[in-house]
Amino acid sequence: MPAVYAGQCLRLDLTTGESCVCAIADEDARRFFLGSGYAALLFHREMDAALPPLDPASPIYIFNGLLSGTFAPTGCRSSWCGRSPLTGIWNESNVGGHWGAELRFAGLDGLVITGRAETPVYLYVHDGVAQIRDAARIWGLDTHEAHDALLAETDLRARAAVIGPAGENGVRFAAILQGGREHSRAAGRGGMGALLGSKNLKGIVVRGKERPSYLDAAGFRDLVREQNAFIKEHSVPMSNFGTAGGVIGAEGKGDLPIRNWREGSWPEGARRISGQAIAETMWVKHTSCHACPIGCGKFIEVREGPHVGVRGEGPEYETLAGFGANLQIDDLAAVVALNDRCARYGLDTISASCVIAFAYEAFEGNLLGADDLGGISLQWGNPAGAFALLEQIARRQGVGAWLADGVRAAAARLGRGAEEFAIHVKGMEVPYHDPRAFAPMGINYATAARGACHLEALAYWRGYGVEWPGWQEGPHDRLSSAGAGELAVAFQDYFGVYNPLGLCKFLGKAGYTPADAARLVGRAMGWDITAEELLLAGERIFNLKRLINNRYGIGRADDTLPVRLLEGPRPDGGAAGNLPDLALMLDDYYRARGWLPDGTPSPERLQALGL
Secondary structure, X not given: OOOOOOOEEEEEEOOOOOEEEEEOOHHHHHHHOOHHHHHHHHHHHHOOOOOOOOOOOOOEEEEEOOOOOOOOOOOOOEEEEEEOOOOOOEXXXXXXXXXXXXXXXXXXXXXXXXXXXXXXXXXXXEOOEEEEEEOOOOOOOOHHHHHHHHHHHOOOOOEEEEOOHHHHOOOOOEOEEEOOOOOXXXXXOOOHHHHHHHOXXXXXXXXXXOOOOOOOHHHHHHHHHXXXXXXXXOOHHHHHHOHHHHHHHHHHHOOOOEOOOOEOXXXXXXXXXXXXXXXXXXXXXXXXXXXXXXXXXXXXXXXOOOOOOOEEEOOOHHHHHHHHHHHOOOOHHHHHHHHHHHXXXXXXXXXXXXXXXXXXXXXXXXXXXXXXXXXXXXXXXXXXXXXXXXXXHHHOOOXXXXXXXXXXXHHHHHOOOHHHHOOEEOOEEOOOOOOOOOHHHHHHHHHOOOOOOOOOOOOHHHHXXXXXXXXXXXXXXXXXXXXXXXXXXXXXXXXXXXXXHOOOOHHHHXXXXXXXXXXXXXXXXXXXXXXXXXXXXXXXXXXXXXXXXXXXXXXXXHOOOOHHHHHOOOOXXXXXXOOOOHHHHHHXXXXXXXXXXXOOEOHHHHHHHOO
């Protein structure tokens, strides 16, 4: 029988060293796919709501998508899921690259890891088994150093996912990096790196020789060839510049956050830190994940100035927005070096830059002084303070010891009105697309399963003119809150299937529709699946994650936005004066979802979804 996915996962207890291989039921794979969908299913079945995120018994669920490791367009992604050390609720951190495909080649769809090793270890997964190996000599190394050391010890053709000092030290927004310097990709959001660090687990190396098989390999390949041609044709800017190419356009729309979300316009600065500027001054080569027809990655090198010699994967839009515009740093080489520092430490660049912007504003308002900062001065536009804070955060030293807990915790500790400029939702720092410029993003941030997350809906693409023939067509006013709730539901349901399928959401930016995705899944799996069934699966998965968060006490009161984004209009630029009407959007959203007024899914809707 052809096997697109392996149909099994490996469970491992690091405390006892015991492991077993468990089958994945076909019915579960059909209803929840794999990736974060299947991880949420297991999490909901097995969760103990009283268990702290960093308790040794707290599990991490690492699952490939249904099509990861195939030659489906971008079929490579894996989801790292569990209770977030940052937010205390459901978290999934999704990553591309080559690690997920290699895990499938090793005969597994996922890993479920519990327990805590007595001393630092790493896992070597190959041929369906996981060896626990000593990692004492690589504990303390940065992610690039650890990646290279692990491959040298196992197999140079293997793939490794590792944590850096931030994960080892329990920074609550620590990331997991894979690919090393040559093709660095991060499972960044929500602190999954801290979860690995709490288990004394430095990294996971995978190597395999098995390949997926298909009921109709020729037919599937023909469809992939057809879809790849369409995706390439509609992804030229992404291929040329990556997400960094969107900085200039975001500034023009009033979407780019400036000076901790206070300012409205920064055109010259945006041009100086843009992907176009990177292409002109630093570009070395394009990089691609497994089976990707787009190639958005950019390997770059700083060729002059104080940061000369910094080289590696270039910063994406979120990093340029966070360390550039949000700190008003227009020195591109400095932003590139800050990105490199985050990669080496193993830090989520969104949360790290948001926490640092918070510290800059606290310094400006005299809530933090030079004495508190060990002599560091934090001045907008000056990257020196950001470099110093990154070191302190990663090492949990000085002020970094409490900034490492995230902006919500930092504001609570600092007090004196600091909460008013702590930009987060449910403890997750807000990514760098402004709901004052795109109203549907406001209701998405407020309701997204892991806290503020642009990737759960990506509805701002509508405001940039992306079209999906036959789906979500018609007029759209990006600044209007009317209809934004229903739009956010539609986008959450569609883009909510990408992580479970193992596909990159940049397919959607190319105009890839639910019908296209259903056609791909049907041809790969031999299923008779429609676009409507695909979207229903997205709705089912989204509601399941909501049920998890309900058990953590999340309800309507938590579905909100930071004060600054609700009450502080941008003073100028492409979204000047606009504010989202959250109350209107939330009512519309709950009606569209079939949720009760308290923010829980109604029994009728759950029954319709088979939950």
